[in-house]
Amino acid sequence: MGYMCWSSEIAYSGGMARFAADVPTRGGFSFDLCQRNEMLLKKGNQLPTFRKTGTTIVGLVFEDGVILGADTRATEGPIVADKNCEKIHYMAPNIYCCGAGTAADTEAVTDMVSSQLQLHRYATGRESRVVTALTLLKSHLFSYQGHVSAALVLGGVDITGPHLHTVYPHGSTDTLPFATMGSGSLAAMAIFESKFREGLTRDEGIKLVSEAICSGIFNDLGSGSNVDVCVITRGQTEYLRNHQLPNPRTYVSSRGYNFLKGHTGKTGEPYIPPNPRR
Amino acid sequence: MSIFEYNGSAVVAMVGKNCFAIASDRRLGVNLQTIATDFQRIFKIHDKLYIGLSGLATDVQTLYQRLVFRHKLYQLREERDMKPQTFASLVSAVLYEKRFGPYLCMPVIAGLGEDDVPFICTMDCIGAKELAKDFVVSGTASESLYGACESMYKPNMVTYYFEALGLTHGKTMEQGANCIGVQKENQYKLLEEPEELFETISQALLSSVDRDCLSGWGGHVLLVTPTEVQERTLKSRMD
Numbered sequence: 001m002g003y004m005c006w007s008s009e010i011a012y013s014g015g016m017a018r019f020a021a022d023v024p025t026r027g028g029f030s031f032d033l034c035q036r037n038e039m040l041l042k043k044g045n046q047l048p049t050f051r052k053t054g055t056t057i058v059g060l061v062f063e064d065g066v067i068l069g070a071d072t073r074a075t076e077g078p079i080v081a082d083k084n085c086e087k088i089h090y091m092a093p094n095i096y097c098c099g100a101g102t103a104a105d106t107e108a109v110t111d112m113v114s115s116q117l118q119l120h121r122y123a124t125g126r127e128s129r130v131v132t133a134l135t136l137l138k139s140h141l142f143s144y145q146g147h148v149s150a151a152l153v154l155g156g157v158d159i160t161g162p163h164l165h166t167v168y169p170h171g172s173t174d175t176l177p178f179a180t181m182g183s184g185s186l187a188a189m190a191i192f193e194s195k196f197r198e199g200l201t202r203d204e205g206i207k208l209v210s211e212a213i214c215s216g217i218f219n220d221l222g223s224g225s226n227v228d229v230c231v232i233t234r235g236q237t238e239y240l241r242n243h244q245l246p247n248p249r250t251y252v253s254s255r256g257y258n259f260l261k262g263h264t265g266k267t268g269e270p271y272i273p274p275n276p277r278r
Numbered sequence: 279m280s281i282f283e284y285n286g287s288a289v290v291a292m293v294g295k296n297c298f299a300i301a302s303d304r305r306l307g308v309n310l311q312t313i314a315t316d317f318q319r320i321f322k323i324h325d326k327l328y329i330g331l332s333g334l335a336t337d338v339q340t341l342y343q344r345l346v347f348r349h350k351l352y353q354l355r356e357e358r359d360m361k362p363q364t365f366a367s368l369v370s371a372v373l374y375e376k377r378f379g380p381y382l383c384m385p386v387i388a389g390l391g392e393d394d395v396p397f398i399c400t401m402d403c404i405g406a407k408e409l410a411k412d413f414v415v416s417g418t419a420s421e422s423l424y425g426a427c428e429s430m431y432k433p434n435m436v437t438y439y440f441e442a443l444g445l446t447h448g449k450t451m452e453q454g455a456n457c458i459g460v461q462k463e464n465q466y467k468l469l470e471e472p473e474e475l476f477e478t479i480s481q482a483l484l485s486s487v488d489r490d491c492l493s494g495w496g497g498h499v500l501l502v503t504p505t506e507v508q509e510r511t512l513k514s515r516m517d
Contacts, residue, residue: 034379045281051402103406259477
């Protein structure tokens, strides 16, 4: 079994200490608990759902560079887990990446590639190129055959000009003048297909991106809350967090709840922790 | 039935004014049978950092032991405590490492960072962080907890009467009491004045677990301010 081979491989390489203590690992994934989780599944328990980003993410190329946009809702099944999360991730000062799919995967993959780009910048002494980020992302995602479920819109401006790419969970990529991903991608693409043209100005571009995201927010149930926009041009990046707030919380009662003293009954006994040896 | 519903749990953390509160239920069950009513889900990492873990109880305990181990190593190397943001990144990395065979628990991390600014955060079982400014919830009762906290939460709730008067939180209880001219005998009475944060988090927790069969059987609330930590047990329906 794959699990057994892995553990004996580690024992052979002198890593027996790894099982005695949880020392920081060499990196990468660990499959220790897979056998146990399989057993739980067979007994009729369902494994949990992971937090997804539902999402509408978009990008477009305008006359001076690239504009990326995203909504801010994170869902856990049908419940909204985070009303104002950040889906536009930093990769390099001139490269940003929007992520859709499983939230942990998009965060981990973008953080990892961002660190690799930083190391590469130190080694080469040059500004990072968008195709470098693209190749690092696609080779990582392909090697996990789509199990790392991250769908990304990668955009940036480097010495060769502005670039916009989409990356799919299985590792395929596209290079496009405008792109949308996520559950709200059809709603956003409808706006882009009717209103996009080459050579938009900065303000027109921001307006179009906001409109596309709003279309996703209002028409797609997996997307919602606010609009985040990121404008990348040669030499300058502007991250407009919560550029638009089309869903303010207006129904809050100003009085709120006021609980009187002693409202909540206490047992009054001192708390004794169940494991005094700790 | 989902694996999270095997043991049952409810954990919630709320931010107040220069303080935070973290609360959990106390039931440990095996499917529908209750086997313990004093199960600890909130653990101390250091004086100003607590972690609440919901989900499969065995993973709760294993994960807690692993994290305390990593924190102790950090303390030995760095000769100081971990900041809450750093600890949250550590927990996220430990969970994501097991991406394809995850620990079946969802942590709630609450701590006081630099300048005693409260920090709370929750994650799903593979480490996707959610940083919130108001409250975070996790466990089988999470859907009810979302609703209860959303309606009951107010910003800047306080824990002590003299904090409500706007006195600096750096004072001890005695100093604070002297400031408002209270006799020494009455100092301890001061602590029983309205404590908004405690009341709010307790009401949110109890009303949510009342609507969940798998959690409840009492509550355990920790209020953490820069000067002290209060642990209290809640009386609730025992069904």
